[in-house]
Every structure is written in C-alpha cells, then in structure tokens.
Amino acid sequence: MAYSEKVIDHYNNPKNVGTLDKAKKNVGTGLVGAPECGDVMRLQIEVDDTTGVITDAKFKTFGCGSAIASSSLATEWLKGKTVDQAVAIDNMDLVEELNLPPVKIHCSVLAEDAIKAAINDYRKKNGLEELVFEEKGVH
C-alpha cells in the first residue's frame, strides 16, 4: 500500500520527537499500545499552570509509518491548545489530515488514546478528577 505524502513527510521529518521530564507536576505522560501489538506510543504534554495552555508536546513511537505520523501530527496540534481544547481532538481528524487507509485507522485511535492518557495523567498529578472517555473500539 502506498503512503500519503503527509505520512511520508511526518515519517521523514517527525515533529517533536523527544522526552519531557515526567517528574514535573505540569507534565502529563500517556503511554498506550503494547509491544506485542506492534505499536506503542508515548505522548507527553507540558502545561502552563496559569493559562492551561499546552506549551510543549513530545512523542516517541514504536510502530509503522502511520503510527509515527499520527503521533507526530498530534504533538503539532497539541501545542498552543488549552487542555480542554486538546480533549476534543478526534482520531478521525488525524485520519483525514493524513489520508490514512481503513487498515491504519487504529494508528489514529492510538494517538487519540495517547492524548487522553497524557491529559488524564496531568489532571491526576494536579488533583483533578480523571476524565472518563468512551471506548472507540477500532483497535
């Protein structure tokens, strides 16, 4: 199967690869997927405590090109958004932007899960109640 230009571009020039200090209170970390399933994403956000704006986002991904592209794009979208706005990022937006074929939709679902896991980790660290999300169930 051929990859879309955008997937190839993110793969060749991934945005925001790296690691934030997970010990910091204003850093939320989401680690989703499993090595046995062939994809693991770790997505981190750093939040400005006063404004609630995500000032930095980093990822590392073990997976196929679509998984790498989904997480790379997710970090781009996260930066500058407030945590509340970030919750609204939907996997289908990633699918559309990257032109993912049906067999790769699970990569976008994983990226959405990673965003939500990072947000919940941040909320937990800051004494906020964890959000409950609906299962997408497309994995």
Place this chain on the structure above:
Amino acid sequence: MLKLPIYLDNNATTPMDPRVLEAMIPYFTDHFGNAASRNHSFGWQAEEAVDYAREQVAKLIGADPKEIIFTSGATEGDNLGIKGVFEMYASKGNHIITCTTEHKAVLDTCKHIERQGGEVTYLEVNPEGLIDMKQLEAAIKPTTILIAIMYANNEIGVIQPVKEISALARKHGVLFFTDGTQAVGKIPVDVNKDGIDIMAFTGHKMYGPKGVGALYVRRKNPRVKVTAQMDGGGHERGMRSGTLNVPGIVGFGKACELARLEMADDAARLSKLRDKLENALMQLEEAYVNGSREHRLPHVSNISFKYVEGEGLMMGFNKNIALSSGSACTSASLEPSYVLKALGLGDDLAHSSLRFGLGRFTTEEQIDYTIKAVSDTVIKLREMSPLWEMFKEGIDLNSIEWAHH
C-alpha cells in the same frame, strides 16, 4: 555501478531471466499449437517443446521425465499432492503429519482434509525452525499415509532434514511429500538421493515465469498415484487435466536448465553476500537472526531488530529497497508471522523482523547500500522508540502493564 531500486524479496518471486524470456517468445506467436493436438505440425511442435522442457525440469531434480506433472504453480502442486494422496490412499488410512511452519498452501490444504474427515498432526519446530525426528517418529501410526514437510522455509530459509525424514517415512511405509518451492533451483535437490515421493515446485521462484510449476510424482519404488483434483481431458497421465501452458512450460524448462548449470556459482556468490549483509547488520545492538544459521538456504536472512517495528523500518528505505517483514502491519490480519511465532519468538520480535532474500541479480554494491540504509534507519527509529529508551534506562518491558488492544 549501483542499480536502484534494489530487489531483495526473491523468496516472494524472482525476476525472469532474460534467457528464459527469449526461449518462450516463439511459443506465443509462431509455435502456438495445443500440445494435445496429435494430427498436425502445430500440435507436434508444441508437444516436442513440452517434452524437452519436461526433460529439463526432471534433470534438475534427478527425476525421470515421466514423473513430472505440469501444474499452474506450487499452490496447485501442494493441493494436488496432498489431497491427491489423501483420496488415492483412503483405503490405507487417513492420517497426515505436517508441521506448523509450512506454507499456507500446505496448512490450509491440511485444514481442508480435516474437514473431510482426515486426521492431521502438526509437529512443532524447535527455536531453530527444525522439526524433531523423535517427535515425527512418535507421531506415525498405522493410519498414517503421508508425511508432508517442506524442504526449505519461505520466511527463514531453514532447511529441514529431508533425508532423515524420508528414511523414516520409508521405514514405516509412509509416503513423503515435500514442498520444494524455495529449495529447488537454489540448492541441490535430488528426488532419489533425498528419498522424495512427491514434490511441488514452481517456475517463478527460480527466474522462470509465473503461473507454471510441477508436481513430481514417483513412478518406481514405490509407484505413487494421486487422484486428480480437476476433471477434464486427462492430460498429464490423468493427474492434471487442462491444456498445457506451452510457453510457460518452455520457460520453466529453460529456468530449470539454467538453475542446474549455474546453481553452484550463484549459491557460492550469494552466500558470501548474504553473510556480509548479515554480519554487518548484526553489529547493531539487539539484532537477532531468526532460525538456524547452519541449516539454511544460502541467499536468505531473517533478522529481528528489537524495539523497532518492521513496517516502520521498511518505510525508511522502501523507495530504494524492496523486502518483506514479519510484522503484522504488512498484512491485513494484524497478526505477526506465524512462522516466527512457531520458533518461540514473542510477538514483539516477530513485529521487528525483516526478511532479506537475495537473488541471481543482486550485486555487492546493492548489499553495501542496503547495509547502510537499514543500519541508519534502525538507529533513527530507535531514537524515536519509547521501548528503546526504556531498554536503555534498564526498565524491564515485561514489568509494564501494557494496554492490549
């Protein structure tokens, strides 16, 4: 000079040798006759060409030309060989022994036989990919009619102990079928020295055309028969009806002749290149060769690069290099390679595998390029891999509760 793109997926299919194409061309246009037309020169010419090809094919495997049944390829050969024996020898028994790393054309044929009331034993393989002779002998029972074990595996290139298997089969009066698809034309295969009763193989894995193959069916000691799986004009001694694919057969014959003459040189050259590739890639940390390195085809290497995923890895160089991965992502099923799993590899290592299949037209420059491209991509993706980071920090990945999906 470096020629791009580089094709290292020769276990999937090989390019056709130009000498093969040249031999075939007249049989599409000038000598187009039906080999079964007995009453005119067009038919005679076609028949003569088929007879000649049958000799070329037989000679490659040390068989008599009368023992060669032309088919459409190895999948048909596997079906005809196994189902044909199951039906022909129904009065003797209904039990077949095979192994878990066989090609799907064998495994799914065996599943079909189970639905028809047959009994099938699937032997496991050791971490090297080899079957255990004691387990094989223990599996034989009075109702056993056939042992079906491949000559060499398509994913890892591991060569099964064919001579020992056939000796055991003979001792117990059981027929021995082997899927020779990956081995014939690459390493010496001799049906008499190897004790093979039935063998499927195909043209397009040895620089011949697609859509043509053969089933070897022994005629003496013992005389073997298989029940036809298609009804029709009774071609190929009644075992395989259908107008013969004359140009394809001519090409297949030529490919077999070239393989016979050039196999030793090809194998020597390719095993050197393969070893160069493998040794260089094994310099990377956490790289593992899958399957036996000792009992293996000379042109194949299957390596897992831990903490990077196969499809993601291929994307780093697939503009210029073509190869395969055992990763789930390359298939629609999302299940990683069952062959690698049968070796006892965890799913994570199966997802991280690449299969390198060298061929007659692979050059040293291409191997040098591949070494660099694959190494660079592995290093780049590990920098991007959370698992690699954890490994480097000394975190036991098994201690993490992963969200399986």
